[in-house]
Amino acid sequence: MASRILHPGASPLLLAPLLSSTCTLLYAHDQHFFLSLFNHPTVRNHSKPLINPYYKEFFSRGLPIVLSFLAVSAGTALANLRLNQTLLQTKGTFWWYAAGAGLSLGHLAYVPVIAPHVQTLVDGKEGEDLNEALDKWLVVNWRRMITVDLGAWVAFGVAIIGTLCV
Template identity: 40%
Template sequence: MASGLFVNPATLLNVVPVISSTCQLWFGWDQYEFLQLFLKRDIQAQSNQLLPSYFTTFFNRGAPRVGGLLLTTIVSSAANLRYAPGNLLHERGSFIWYSAAIGFALGHLTYFPFIFPHIRAITSDAKEKNVTELKNWLYVHNWRTLTVDLAGWVCCIVATVKTLSPVSANGN
């Protein structure tokens, strides 16, 4: 009936970290896809000229989105840890996965000292070195995406699947 149209709020809370971490991972991949175009050999001279303006706009718009997605993953995972009934997450084995998801989302931020010098160089116009700075930024960005962002996404999926999976008749 009509009640089948609504999602249980607890179930929705379990799924939010999957959604936000998926968006984070997707956004990271898109950043690579769109920015690596500036590295093409035949347009590097133009890229060196365009990158300061483009990257400033890109970063000013993208950083709040990334921050919002990370915050959503952290807060929703923490809310699952805090508000799950009784020992449900421990019994289902998902407590550690939600905890790890928080750790990996915070781990995204630990890359900032390695990325910020490249951001500053490009936005300050490193002239003929903008393409090189972008290449260096993408290198660190890709490692971050393939380590903490991917691991966080996996943790969110495992936590959600474990939490929402029905318990079998024999208790396993």
């Protein structure tokens, strides 16, 4: 049984990156689902006055959540690499944890691409097409979700299965 080869308390630390990356992935999916409703053809014209105030609240409340998930994913992965190095190397999962940590932090690499769309949505200047800005944000968010967020989740899943299975 896997628990016999682990020191007490190791399993929660080994599982933490997968749990937090699951939260990141689900949050990204929920963002895409709920914000895309503003641009659904049946409500697009009616949503124009709502996008700016909604997105301001959405962004200010959501940013700390996303950053927390990313910090927990990368931080617990790095803790595993340090504290469980021998186990992970023996099981051949060391680099899966490292990949998951890198992909979690890779979420932040999208900041320069997505920031202009966020700024447009938060500023809500007169004459700006906020539905178009939201469309652009949704495209970048989707790409980020299926590359680094999904990639981190898969890497951590492979790492945990490989580490905990005897």
